[in-house]
Amino acid sequence: MALPPLHGFRVFESVARLGNVGAAAAELHVTPGAVSQQIRALQTALGVDLFQKRGRQLALTASGTQLQRSVASAMEAIHTGVRQVSTHRNNEATKRVLTISIPQVHGVAWLATRLFTFMAESPNFQLNVVTSSHFHGVDWRKVDVAIVYGVPPWPGFWWRLLHGIRMTPVCSPQLLRGPNAIRQASDLAHHRLLHEDDGSQWRRWQAEAGIAYTGEADVYFDDFGIVLQAARDGFGVALSDEVVSARDLDEGRLVQPLQLSVPALHNYYCICVEAKRETDDVNDFIRWLIDEAAAG
Incomplete structure (x- = not known):
């Protein structure tokens, strides 16, 4: 069968919930006559009685009770959908x-x-x-x-x-062992220095340490991430700060073999x-x- 006009179901749900034509009319902002007309049209379309009178109140018939459950569920689903759309719209409008x-x-x-x-x-x-x-x-x-x-x-x-950072040497723990273990600044002469610049930062550090800068076996990178990975893998000594290297130092992938630090050029x-x-x-x-x- 064809579905009756949807407005009739809205009127039916209001009357079923409130049990009174006048109360439903007030809620829907229409006249009681308009409510009664919609209920009669719905009952005619469905071919069943949905209400029976009990004094001044209207009580649902068995058919009315069955329909009321479905209509109430459908109305709640519609209200939920409207709330979700409205919330999404408001969130989108205020998203920064x-x-x-x-x-x-x-x-x-x-x-x-x-x-x-x-x-x-x-x-x-x-x-x-x-x-x-x-x-x-x-x-x-x-x-x-x-x-x-x-x-x-x-x-x-x-x-x-x-961050006002200070730079200090960092290296793999393996460079603290063996015949060329780093114990003092002069031991750096036995190890490759790793750079992310033209060598300026290391020259500043070595000047503070009072040792000569050679740079003969050094490697220069344009990515500090590669510098740190090379240091972790034991390929040389890098200059880093405790902000960037904090996790590596905490977890033992890098160590600070020497405590001297100098202000960063950048x-x-x-x-x-x-x-x-x-x-x-x-x-x-x-x-x-x-x-x-x-x-x-």
């Missing part, structure tokens, strides 16, 4: 989207877990994360906030020092375009980031 650029090694070592904490505490933020270590590698057309490894100034940008900065600095989303994220850096 930021694109963050982070150095690959620093991001994995220090920031990644903190970003997950930030997202858990700020579910209305959606973070898109890209990687670039240096200022000129950041696509500022897309990026809202970046952590860069470098030296200011950067005209047209706002920046804040995130540092980690939080940076954004000046025009974006005072926008609420960027300001909120930067404030959280600086607080995390201060907490260690």
